[in-house]
Amino acid sequence: MKSCLLLLLLFSAFLQAQIQVLPDIEVSGDSQIKIFLYKKALPYSMPGIARDSIMSFVPSSLPELASQNYQPTPGFRQYLNLQGDPSPGLAAYYRYYPVSGPLSDAKAMLSMRFPKKNMHSHHLHLGLDFAKKEEAALVLGARHFDTEMQGLDSKYTLVDLATYQDKLDFMDLNIRQMSNELRGYAIKQNRGNATFKTKGLGFTHQSLLDFDDFTWGNRLYLYAPKIVLHSFIELQQDQIDKFGIHVIQDGYRLFTVPGFRWHHIIDNDQEFSIENQPETLRNDFCELLETYRWLSFDASRRNTTIPLNLKIALENAHATDKGLFLQRFIIANSTKYKLNAPVLKDSPNPEVPELQYFDVFSNESGVFANFKRGRVVLNQAILLCLSYMPEESWLRQPYSALFKVESTLVYQSLPFEASLALNQHYFTLDHHRKSLPELIDLSLNAAYDLGTHSQVYLKAENLLNFPKWQFKSLLRQDTSLYTGFVHRF
Secondary structure, three states: HHHHHHHHHHHHHOOOOOOOOOOOOOOOOOOOOOOOOOOOOOOOOOOOOOOOOOOOOOEOOOOOOOOOOOOOOOOOEEEEEEEEEEOOOEEEEEEEEOOOOHHHEEEEEEEEEEEEOOOEEEEOOOEEEEEEEOOEEEEEEEEEEEEEEOEEEEEEEEEEEEEEEEEEEEEEEEEEEEEEEEEEEEEEEEEOOOOEEEEEEEEEEEEEOOOOOOEEEEEEEOOOOOOEEEEEEEEEOOOOOOOEEEEEEEOOOEEEEEEEEOOOEEOOEEEHHHHHEEEEEOOOOHHHHHHOOOOOOOOOOEEEEEEEEEEEEEEEOOOOOOOOEEEEEEEEEEEEEEEEEEEEEEEOOOOOOEEEEEEEEEEEEEEEEEEEEEEEEEEEEEEEEEEHHHHHHEEEEOOOEEEEEEEEEEEEEEEEEEHHHEEEEEEEEOOOOOOOOOOOEEEEEEEEEEEEEEEEEEEEEOOOOOEEEEOOOOOOOOOOOEEEEEOOO
């Protein structure tokens, strides 16, 4: 704890340094390299790489190819991002914009990890985007995941076709935000004396239909043995921002729940809001392998339904006063009830976890503050997180910290940018209900522009080397160093 207090004092001393006022910078990203265990983004400067600057993430996994219709800066047709670490690991992202033709861009991503001898994981993504107009897109993609370790040899291949239509008029119907995705997949896992092998097709549809007095939304997921249908009607209301009725059938249970959002302006800079937004989430093999590389599957895969997703918040913002140190202050409480949420559990192989699905009830209370003075930005969060599994005699969800204190300090002085993050997690249990030691995770990010077209960056994680786990049988994350290079040409 003394080290925590010392670091907080260093934060305070740094905030008192001589600073100058710079204009606000809007940050966007193109690369898809992300962290595997804990995401902490570093904002990049915009003058040199205006459209394709990325956030610095640990390259332990790569997310699905997004259907994003970015247009290249004139004179630049290629984008390259390389990132590596001595663990060892390597991630690469490449994007090419043709000069003309129906193809809007082509992209490729590769992520490799070798955490120890006889243990490796390769993720490869390829994608082609065809965009007729800004509001319509067609995406072709292919992915292959190859993972090996003691007691596990896993291979997964996916080919998908996705379409997106922002606005569509069909038979006097006003349809918007319509997306469809069709996948063909095959997975094979050898787990010692057992083998899991399956292949099939998956389909997702989402759309909104606008009528005179209401909006009808639909979401359909065909990725698990049971079909999930989420349909809702949102009515036009004068007294409330949003109100609707959601009907969710997850293949096991049927729910009819309200969805709404209401806010009240207390004064010029204070707002009170309350909302409930029911959700449905797909748990396809691809999404699960992106999150958990070392994982054993079986045929019991399910989709996740969140009928209760309630948030109450009181926000105090001071956006009009640029000289004020405290920019925003929020007190919020969030309550969720997740059905069939994936939770890591022991498998017959003690080295490889498997997924089981439980109902999870969670309640999170937090205080969030944003401070800004010139080039320095400080984000502070204090959270009390209660998470339990009703079907397991209301046991606490494993690897979910009860109390969190998270601080992030960002300093921007072009062409240099840096951030320092201190995350403290206390009172955590593993999957055997044994207490885990406190986690005090100190991370450092730094980036420097090499002219107008290139950038180098560095990320150092868990500098205090506290034990950090996603699951106890998997390797813990010790102090890690990651370096990367971005170039446009």
